[in-house]
Amino acid sequence: MEKIQKIKGFADILPPLSQVYDHMERTAKGIFALYGYREVRLPILERTELFCRSIGEETDVVQKEMYTFPDRKGRSLTMRPEATAGVMRAYIENNLQAQEELTKLYTAGPMFRYERPQKGRMRQFHQINVEAVGSPSPLLDAEILFMLAHFLQELGIPDLNIEVNSLGCPDCRPSYHEALHEYFRGFDTGTLCDDCLRRKLTNPLRVLDCKVPACKELTKTAPLIADYQCPACREHFQAVLAALDARKMPYVLAPRLVRGLDYYVRTTFEVTSGKIGAQSSVAGGGRYDGLISSLGGPDLPGVGFACGMERLALLLGEPEPVRPDFHLVALGAEALPAGLLLAQELRAAGLGGECALTARSAKSQMRLADRLKPRYCLILGESELASGTVVVKNLGLGTQETVVRSGLATFLRNSDNQ
C-alpha cells in the first residue's frame, strides 16, 4: 500500500518537541494570569469575509495566503490566518462589552497561511495571542509590552530586540502617505529596486523597510511619520514611551517598522531575534482602535500581540527529559502480573514509572531501565515474591537494597535521589 504523507508545510509535533509547546503555553498562562488575562478557545474556521474586512482586502495575507474554500452549501470559509479577527468576532457576538469595561483575553492554537515553507515559517503554525479590548489608555499599550517582555524573560530567551513605532491614525496617516508618495515619485528605475518601484505605489511604507542598500540610502532623507502625526497620536505615543522609560524597559524606536495587517493604528511593536534565520520576528502587535466597529461592533479600542510558537521553539532548544520515579523489572512468569499490581500501588501513591509487560531476560529489561533513567530500578522476582520484598537499585550509584513491599512507596518518596 502506498503511504499517505502529510501536507507540505504541515508538521507533526512529536515528543520531545511537544513538551516545548506545552511549556510555552503553561508559561504564558501563568504570566498572563498575573495581568488579568483569561483564556478563550475559538473556531479555526470562520467566514472569509471576517478576514477580508479586518486584515484588509489589499494585504498579502488576504490576497494570496489564505486557505479559502466553499462549504457544502457554497459559503466561503477560511481557515484563520491570524487570531485577532476571530477574537473580535467572538467579542462582538457574545456582547462582552456588557460584562466589563476592559476585556483581557488570550488564546493559543494553529493558524494557516499558504506560503512557501522555510525556517520559522510553516503553512500551519502556532501562535499565542493576546487581546485587550476597551481602553484607549497608552498605559495599556505599555502594560501589554511589559507583559510580553515578562513572558519572554520567563521563558529565558536572551538577546531579543524590541522595536516600537507609531503608525498614526486615520486622521493623520493619509497626509503622511501623501508625503511619502511625493517623496518617492522622483525616484525611478535605477534608483529604487524593482520591489520598491512596485511598493511605492501599493504600500509606500514598505519601501522604508527595504534591505537593498540603494533604497536604504534614499529612505534616510524620506519624511518621518513622527513629523506628520496629529497632536493626539503624538501625545499617545509619548505617554507609551514615558511608561516604558519609567520601568527602564529596553527598546529601540523603529520609525521604519511597518505591519502587514491593515487594522493597526498608533502603537505598533515587534520582537525580533538574530538567531533564527530570515524569519526573525518572534512576536508582533499593536493597537487596533477602529477594528471592532468596522466588524459591526461597538466603537471600542483594542491592543494585542501575537507570538510565533515555532520561532520561540527554535530559541528554546531541547527540553530536559522527565525522569520517572521507578522502572520495574519483573523476572519470571508470576512476577509479571504481580509487577503490574505493584506499579499500580505506586502510581496510586503518586509515583510515576513503568513495569515490564512481557517476559524478557533480566539483561534486556535492565538495559531498558538504564535508557529510561528512572530514579530507581525495582526488581521483582520469585524470591522477592516469596518474601514480600522488592530489590531497589540505584542505577546511578550501582547500589541496591531489599525493601519490604509495604514500605516501598514511602521509601521511594523520602529518598532524595533525583
Next chain:
RNA sequence: GUGGCUGUAGCUCAGCUGGCAGAGCACUCGGCUGUGACCCGGGUUGUCGUGGGUUCAAACCCCAUCAGCCACCCCA
C-alpha cells in the same frame, strides 16, 4: 509565486568516470541460570523519494513529479 541546494537502513551519512547496496550509531541475541552502562562476539533492518526515459547494465546520466532545507517575498 521565484531562485538555489538536498532525498540511500530507525538516525547521521559514504557510495569515484554508470558494473553485486555500504559504514557508524541504534536495535537484538549471546559472553554473564536473576542485574544496566564499559568491553568482546554474532544477528536483523533497504521499492536507493516516486514515475518515466537513455543504456547490455542506473543510487549515479536525462525528463517529470512529490517532499525537505535555505533564501526572496511576506509575516508570528
